[in-house]
Amino acid sequence: MQLARFPRRRYTPSFTPMEPAPNLSAVVGGPEIWIKRDDLLGLAAGGNKTRKLEFLVADALAQGCDTLITVGAPQSNHCRLTLAAANKEGLKCRLVLEQRVPGSYKVDASGNNFLYKLLGVEAITVKNAGDDLNAEMQKISGELEAQGRKGYIIPGGGSNALGALGYVACAHEIAAQSFDLGVSFDAIVVASGSCGTHSGLLVGAKSVHFDAPIIGINVRRPRAEQEANLLKLAVETATLLDIEAPKARDVTALDEWVGPGYSIPTDEMVEAVRMTARTESVLLDPVYSGKAMAGLIGLSRQGHFKRGQRVLFVHTGGSPALYAYQDVLRQA
Ligand SMILES: Cc1ncc(COP(=O)(O)O)c(C=O)c1O
Secondary structure, eight states: OOGGGSSOOOOOOOOEEEOOOOOOHHHTTSEEEEEEGGOOOTTTOOHHHHHHHHHHHHHHTTOOEEEEEEEEETTTTHHHHHHHHHHHHHHHEEEEEESTTTTOOOOOOOHHHHHHTTTTEEEEEEEESOOOOOHHHHHHHHHHHTTTTOOEEEEEOOOSSHHHHHHHHHHHHHHHHHHHOOOOOOOOEEEEEESSSHHHHHHHHTTTTOOOEEEEEEEESSSHHHHHHHHHHHHHHHHHHEEEEEEEEOOEOOOOOOOSSTTTTOOHHHHHHHHHHHHHOOOTTTTTTTHHHHHHHHHHHHHHOTTTTTEEEEOOOGGGGGGHHHHHHHHH
16 A cells, blocks of 8 residues: 555645643543644644645646635534635635534634635535535536636545545554654544544554554444444545455444534533643644543543553644634633
8 A cells, every 4th residue: 555646735744743641631530641733734723634635635736626615514624724725726715614503604703714714715605404515516616617617526524535545644644653652552532523534544543553443532423323434434445545444343433422413512522622721731622622532531531541541632623613612611
């Protein structure tokens, strides 16, 4: 397997840090927690989508496209970073925003929504949950074609096999850093949404025989549905690379920390965001990494992770969304 066979743009000059979180570990009172700082990836304000976009945008450029089209929630980190990548490459960007929570799009909202405007989005289309979002992106692509332009459609979260290669590369990076630092892990914990991050990590870890279990903390879907989606994408990614795919037994996406639904705050998320900020000065986000850290803390309290073990938290970024949740987090 050679990842270098796939065209790739580079948006981060080097590996992201992988660092111990001793103050957080002491407060949680369980395993030794380490953090893989993918919140420090390149492009505007960083986060996991940057790794996927390195492969997706390279493909768009190879196809001679001039406009990136993608879809996400009103506070989508993926939309912000797709737009940021478009700017870097001299491309245009159009966004389709899905109101997963009815009425959640507010034209003047802060956070990522503000950044869409600051970064100069060409157009935003707002749709509702249940609408055919792919059809909407196809429609935009058709409109561009009629103007002599060429759109490149990136699926939600950048989560297809090509995008997941970004997290195959990340798994290799983690394995190399682990070896370099002489630090091994008993588990990896990561937020699991549109699946590209988690599936890519599963495929990449397997390909280098890095055998720590990778535990997804689901932010949206019931466990069985999410695990089926993860396995499907992992198989597609392994097929693209022509390597052995992970098995169903390798895939875990716990759903106890979703709470009432996608993007809806929970007490555990608020506690995790506050605790991580106040112990390590690391900013999580309310929708993904906050709920994922709540999962890590919860699993430690349940005794699933114990003292003497070492757990790596993959910080997938998202801190701009904090500014759209000030009412919830200010009370903390
Ligand atoms: C900050 C952040 N963390 C985690 C995720 C989940 O990653 P994935 O969609 O690859 O499962 C997302 C997805 O939008 C995200 O924005």
